[in-house]
Amino acid sequence: MNRRNFLKLSAQSAIFTQLAPFFTAPAHAAGKKELRYIPEADLNILDPVWSTSTIVQVYGHLVFDTLYGFDKDYNVHPQMAEGHTVSDDKLQWTIKLRDGLQFHDGQPVLAKDCVASINRWGKRDFMGAALLGVVDTMTAVDDRTLQFKLKKPFPLLPMTLATSGSNMPAIMPERIAMTSPTEQIRESIGSGPYRFAKEQWVSGSKAVFEKFAGYKPRNDAFAPTYTAGPKIAHFEKIVWNIIPDASTAAAALQAGEIDMIEMVGADFLPVLKADPNIRLLPRTTPNFAVMRFNHLQPPFNNPTIRRALLKAFDQRAIMSGTFGEENKEFWQSGVGFFSPDSPMTTTIGLEAFTSPRDVKKAAEEIKAAGYNGERVVVLDPVDYPWTHPCTLLAADTLKKVGLNVDIQAMDWGTLMQRRLSKEPADKGGWNVFLTALSGMSNFNPVGHIGLRGNGNDAWVGWPTAPRLEELRQQWLDAPDVATQKKICEEIQKQALIDVPYIPLGGFATVSGYRNNLTDIQLQRPLFFTMTAKG
């Protein structure tokens, strides 16, 4: 080989070496020690006490821990707590912390951290506020013991400290928990099984969670289940890739570039269903589409008109039109005011949604109730895949019963501001908008914002429904689950009279994952059960 050929060959080899990766498929997976996951939304807030958004709550359950947790049947179990004792008069609860609990900064978890954390959380959460309302004193007796002295018995105390689905009762170091409840915390230090790698965080793109070596899972006899049991970090690292485009996310899953998508777009369900390497998982706790009225402005300040509408709305047609008949295993109709998988769910009065629809009668009743052709402004958020079609379908029903409907298209950010207006529709107000209530928040009447009837202090729409408020308080004071269930039946009956909103059906978040993943938690993307093979 002469010098010229040698140089030519060397150059070709170098070029080939450089180009080789170009023609090869990307590495299938970074190894089973790393999970690559696309969450349902971007993580841009790092305070699970401050924000109720699902993504922040999921982040919260990785990084933080709670004193109590729920199993899959929503029974309460101690989590950070070793256990508790209750005085005979039920007015004193003493909770002992597990040995060896540690924050991600290496400091031990102390009872004073729990006191500060519960105090801050109680100012943000409905259940927390209910608890603080009956607490006389809450003190750290010693490093591992905290004590509640109550003004009156509060049997829901462990359940309250296990709250999931709204603001998380996350335990954090006292110095962080002293942050004002109206401000976000600045540090992400919890005692959960994963540490948030803030230095690798690119908001809008990537969030990384690393296994926390100092976490000691519980020694319960049962397997980890929902937020209870031994939380075992099977993956060394969990990487959240934020991919807002549903098509790109589905393609990335099919190409094996990621392992799991939390929320598959409805359009891509058939494609992924047909892929032998992909499995679909409808989450067991559905979301509920609701049509919320502005109770301060006509025509929906008239309860007769709201009640008449119950006859016209067809949950099945709306769910089918929104999510597709081909995806019917992922949505449900005939749902009432409580999540069907909640222990509080009831079938009382459900015929209001399941009996044959009668648009004509609804129209007659609305007319008889004095409807004068007032303009009904329907806020239509066009940037959410399901809300836009669902809003159009709901607006169509409103038109069919003779209402003068004005659909106003906008993005979700604008809607969030617009719906705060209590003014009449012609002064920048509104009459109707659609949103989803998460299943977990519909579990009981305390966390259920849609059922609040406390007027100006209620969720947007501001219904005044004193009987609903009275029943809510009775539920809080109820001595046992049987009584609570009975009260929830009454609440559902009363809700059909006050009609604070109209439930339009339930739909599951459908996750998609590569078939090498096993033991996936059914309720929520909590990663303590999941493992990967191969």
Added chain:
Amino acid sequence: MLSHIARRLLAALPVMAFVALFVFGLLYLAPGDPAAIMAGDQATAADIARIRIALKLDDPFPIRFGNWVWSLLHGDLGLSLFTNQPVAAMIVQRLEPTYLLMLMTLVVSVTLALPIGVIAAWKHNTASDRAVMVFAVLSFSVPSFVVGYLLAFVFGLQLRWLPVQGYVPMSNGLWPAVRSLILPAVALGSVYIGLLARITRATMLEVLAQDYVRTARAKGAEERKILFKHALKNCSVPIITTIGSGVALLIGGAIVTETVFAIPGLGRLTVDAILRRDYPVIQGVILLFSFMYVLVNLLVDMLYTVFDPRIRY
């Protein structure tokens, strides 16, 4: 020349000040409330009001604008309302993928568009010319996100040659970074290729009809030399102008392309910030884009002197 550059940079200051005022005013008037978005769907009006006060969103316009300008003059773009991260740090985090994407797009576009534009002019009114024109019209007409999805489907999903999404930072090696941006660069460049090819063809047609080209041919000069040395060089001013003004096109296109390919660049940052009304981030990014555009225009003016010695500043 240096004094010209200094003058131009000084002239950019009032432009930037106007952009700052315009953007701030526009955001102030735009509907939407970051406090409502931040508080979440289930928040009460009282919760939102508390957040507004904590974030000082209730302050009057002059106070908010004054505070922002004061911080800006001290080199501080503020903190993101949502993440509490410094806006400058968030922007720096996103510069690399966007700049590399824009650079690759420019390289891909210029490398492809100039030769096909020249060939189309050279083979004027032939099948090659028409083929180039059809290609140019198509690439100019099909939105870059459609091209992106098609490329991802073919080269990512079917052939598995290239990743369908994501960006590998240059700290992991130049080639992995470039590889992750090939499809986005082609998708983003598709519009640009069409535009540049058409401009090149039109300008070349004009130049090729001139006397000195005929003289060069009469002297027996090589056709390749005539096209690329004599003619193309004299077409450079309009082509460079198009490349320069096309940077604005790239900035707009990057927003869509980065969303389709899940690239953590400035485009994604802009979209996310707008959707959640993260005012400090939007203001910071738009100021940066404006400054970039001013700089590119300056660079284009400087390049004129390189390609056309008759131009002097």
